Amino acid sequence: MRFTVRRRAGAIVWDVARPARPGRLPGVGMTGFRDHGTGAAGPQVIPHPAVTLALDFGAGPLVVADAVGRERSGSLVAGLGFGPGPLWVRGAHFEAVQVRLSPLVAPALLGISPGELDGAVVSLDGLWGREAARARERLATVAAWPDRFALVGALLADRRRTRWSVDPEVARAWHRIVAGGGRVRVDGLAAEVGWSRKRLWTRFRAQIGLPPKQAAKLVRFDRAAHRLAAGGPAARVAADTGYADQAHLHRDVMTFTGLTPATMAGEPWLAVDDLAWPTTGPTHLSR
Template sequence: MRTFVHGAAAWDVACPQRPSRVAGVTMAGFRVPDLDALRMVPHPAVTLLLEFGPGSPVVDCAGGRQQRGSVVAGPGLGSGGAVWARGENVECVQVRLSPVIARAILGASPADLDGAVVALDDLWGRDASRIRERLGHVSSWQDRFALTDALLARRHEAGPSVDPEVAWAWDRIVGGRGLVRVDGLAAEVGWSRKRLWSRFRSQLGLPPKRAVKLVRFDHAAHRLVAGEGAARVAADAGYVDQSHLHRDVMAFTGVTPASVAGESFLAVDDLAWPTHRTPTKPHVARDLASTAGRR
């Protein structure tokens, strides 16, 4: 376990020694004595927070709504800067799920989350309490990661998969860092635009155009945190100009690019998720090719 220090934030962070057995799953462990008003910055993944410590994280959402304890949130959580996390003596395993596998693991489509933060109890029932107890009884972080990974692998194996065409389109967007013409995706998979848009939204939780904007923003935001200038980031990340980047960052976070560069939520990624860029998955292309004759 290593210590992350960023401004007033000081968190203990643990990383798995082995990758997950499920492609599209990454995780990190956190021990935070005092989590003080952490802005949740939108990210192109489904977030699963499994808490087990003496304290309990609190997620403050728009409209005064709150969720405590273990939670799930769809891709793009925190758009507009409307979601904050806080708490004392928080210990948790945070899992990032590719939307392509989230439906199988959660037992519900990310679209059912509707951009909200949902209590894990509402999705998994008593299983949520069981996993919390088991994580609390394990003494090491590597054992906690192994326990969590085994649970996710079982659920993934038993759950439904998304259409190969939808998975392929998502991987094209992520692999291209959002620099993809969405109108061309349907033609590339041999579907109508209406069909792809409908399946993509229902299975992954957001429409393709929104996915492109979110992936592009995520790439740009991490470059800002790394200290690159806004003008260069805008040019390299596919924005029309710096004003375009400014508008996108404001829409996703509610603050300026200069402020985003100081967000602890993003800065911790280099320690907690050192390989947080999601690679394309070769098996998706093979699956897509195998279904071409059945359309």
């Protein structure tokens, strides 16, 4: 599938590839991207509730830039919500496999807790060392996307470490947040898992990467963002996704993106996101 968006400065042209069937690892989803190097500025990244692994292997580097111009290139890992401030994807002629990981499985597969990432974007070389370079080299020798997806799946399966685990109480709270679309009360979650609010906040923040209330806010925002991108009226989207009113939705969208709901709805990232991660499935991974 080819995604094209035209701007005054040129056009972004990406090929998007999806696996024919889900992989064998629970809580893991993949999509492939190829940039055709038109030179246009890349899209702003819209936050979503998953840990992101981007394995870069193309002719040109994948580059992520923040609001003050700092850039990180090559293979990357980003925690939930991508940290403070907006991010943009740049680069030309890059190819990459994007992996979305449930925060419940990310520690065992990446070797780092989402809490340690603190939402930041970090180089995979710093986490995996030489193994990151070997992954890039192996992906560059494989021509077909199905084979690339299989290679990444095998790489992650080989990396799985049982010593990295999430407390059952934290996992239960995360499942409740996802199942409820972010419409949960933290006090209720703490009582449900048998912990104090403070203990839940501390353990959840350390293991998931966000406090429970912020995680619920991100899940709710994610659902609203895709509804807005599909053309839903802001007032109806706000009511259907658990916001107090349209002004409440507006504040959350501004907090996560720095954009108004109307502007965000037209962002290329959301259009390609729905192409890469179809709305027929979950917009985030609960396991």
